[in-house]
Amino acid sequence: SWVGCSVRDDSVSPPSPVVGELLDHLTASCHGGGQTVGQLLTTEHPMQPFSQRCFAGPSAIASYNRAWLPAEKQAEPRPFWSVPLDPPVETEAELKGVELARLVRFWRNPVHFFLTRVLGLRVDRDSAALEESEPFVLNGLQQFQLRQQTVGDLLSGRESEELFAALAATGQLPQVPFDRLAFTDLADQAERLAEPLHDLLAEPREPLAVHLDLGRWHLTGQLTGCFRTGRVAWRSGARKAADLVELWLLHLVLHLAGPADLVRRSTYLARDRNGTPQWFVLGPVDDPAPLLRDLLDRYQLGLTRPLHFFPKTALAWAEAAPGREMARARAAWTTSEWSQGEDAEPAYAWFFADIDPLDEAFAEQATLFRTILAHQEN
Numbered sequence: 001s002w003v004g005c006s007v008r009d010d011s012v013s014p015p016s017p018v019v020g021e022l023l024d025h026l027t028a029s030c031h032g033g034g035q036t037v038g039q040l041l042t043t044e045h046p047m048q049p050f051s052q053r054c055f056a057g058p059s060a061i062a063s064y065n066r067a068w069l070p071a072e073k074q075a076e077p078r079p080f081w082s083v084p085l086d087p088p089v090e091t092e093a094e095l096k097g098v099e100l101a102r103l104v105r106f107w108r109n110p111v112h113f114f115l116t117r118v119l120g121l122r123v124d125r126d127s128a129a130l131e132e133s134e135p136f137v138l139n140g141l142q143q144f145q146l147r148q149q150t151v152g153d154l155l156s157g158r159e160s161e162e163l164f165a166a167l168a169a170t171g172q173l174p175q176v177p178f179d180r181l182a183f184t185d186l187a188d189q190a191e192r193l194a195e196p197l198h199d200l201l202a203e204p205r206e207p208l209a210v211h212l213d214l215g216r217w218h219l220t221g222q223l224t225g226c227f228r229t230g231r232v233a234w235r236s237g238a239r240k241a242a243d244l245v246e247l248w249l250l251h252l253v254l255h256l257a258g259p260a261d262l263v264r265r266s267t268y269l270a271r272d273r274n275g276t277p278q279w280f281v282l283g284p285v286d287d288p289a290p291l292l293r294d295l296l297d298r299y300q301l302g303l304t305r306p307l308h309f310f311p312k313t314a315l316a317w318a319e320a321a322p323g324r325e326m327a328r329a330r331a332a333w334t335t336s337e338w339s340q341g342e343d344a345e346p347a348y349a350w351f352f353a354d355i356d357p358l359d360e361a362f363a364e365q366a367t368l369f370r371t372i373l374a375h376q377e378n
Contacts, residue, residue, distance in 0.1 A: 043061065049065065081306065081350070101221055105117075107246065108246060110307035110309050111306045114303070136175070136178045138186075150190035151197070154190055154194040155198065189236075192276070197234060197269060201232060202228050208226060208259075210222060211257075212257060228263070230263040231267070232268075234270070235268075235270045236271065239272075239280065241311035241369075244311075247266050248266075248282065256292065280376065295368075308357055309362070309365040309366070309368070310342050310357070311342075312332050313333040313342050313362075314362070314366035315369050316331065316332035317366040319369075326358065326363075333358060
């Protein structure tokens with residue numbers, strides 16, 4: 001290829017001698033009818049990518065870049081998904097049986113589940129760039145991961161010095177002498193969480209086998225995390241709305257599948273911005289079966305369409321004062337220069353990039369959190 005015209009006055013510029021000799025040889029040795037062979041073999045591309053010829057000429061120079069498409073030819077982009085899918089083609093027995101782990105995975109992020117498990121697509125997340133220099137401090141994700149690990153080790157009875165030596169040997173701490181400073185702060189935070197967990201995690205129970213018939217549904221699986229005080233879950237970071245949905249779902253299973261001597265209480269422990277333990281406790285539920293059936297019915301709906309349930313945004317909606325629900329929900333959903341909203345979740349961009357998902361369907365699904373908060377104990 002070569003620049004066939006001058007960028008100054010659009011006058012014809014000849015090709016290099018080698019290309020010119022090749023064209024002359026082809027023209028002399030072959031006949032192309034009304035045109036020379038060199039003309040037939042040469043494709044002239046427009047100088048600018050927004051030229052009309054790119055969108056009305058031959059396919060050899062056709063452009064598929066929507067940004068350069070003339071305005072009069074532009075049309076509204078077709079949505080990635082527009083109509084519900086047909087229900088799964090399965091036997092009645094297969095459709096009725098649901099695994100507990102699959103149901104939990106669905107309710108933690110219904111849209112992500114629909115995209116990856118139903119449509120079979122992969123959500124690409126931004127890969128972390130390699131560090132260009134040796135870090136002196138731990139970033140937020142590293143702090144959470146090591147704090148989570150440290151809390152678990154403290155609960156198993158390991159000493160702080162033993163933990164420091166193990167982490168330093170694996171290279172997960174900053175370089176000397178900043179490793180000791182980082183671990184001291186990490187261990188202090190972990191001990192504040194481990195202390196109240198010692199009593200909660202006393203007398204662990206074996207995993208409970210779950211076989212529940214709920215109308216047309218049959219729920220199977222295992223229920224773990226049960227202790228003398230009921231079911232316990234914890235997280236060494238800030239409270240996550242998806243964790244509360246999972247806590248609620250398994251709390252209902254606890255009522256229906258747990259033995260009579262097991263306390264019907266679910267406790268969730270996280271930490272606030274100051275590192276103080278933050279509690280969320282669910283008490284007894286009078287009639288759990290209809291509530292669990294409702295989650296299963298919504299699960300079936302979520303297999304045919306992206307369910308308008310976004311945990312973080314729905315929790316903000318449910319916790320808002322009357323009349324302020326949508327304002328609080330929109331603040332939690334929208335990413336700003338000060339905070340990252342839930343709309344940054346990659347799976348949501350597939351379905352809601354050009355539409356507002358905070359509609360009536362969202363408000364209907366968000367009422368789930370009102371039910372959860374109604375059973376919260378002080």
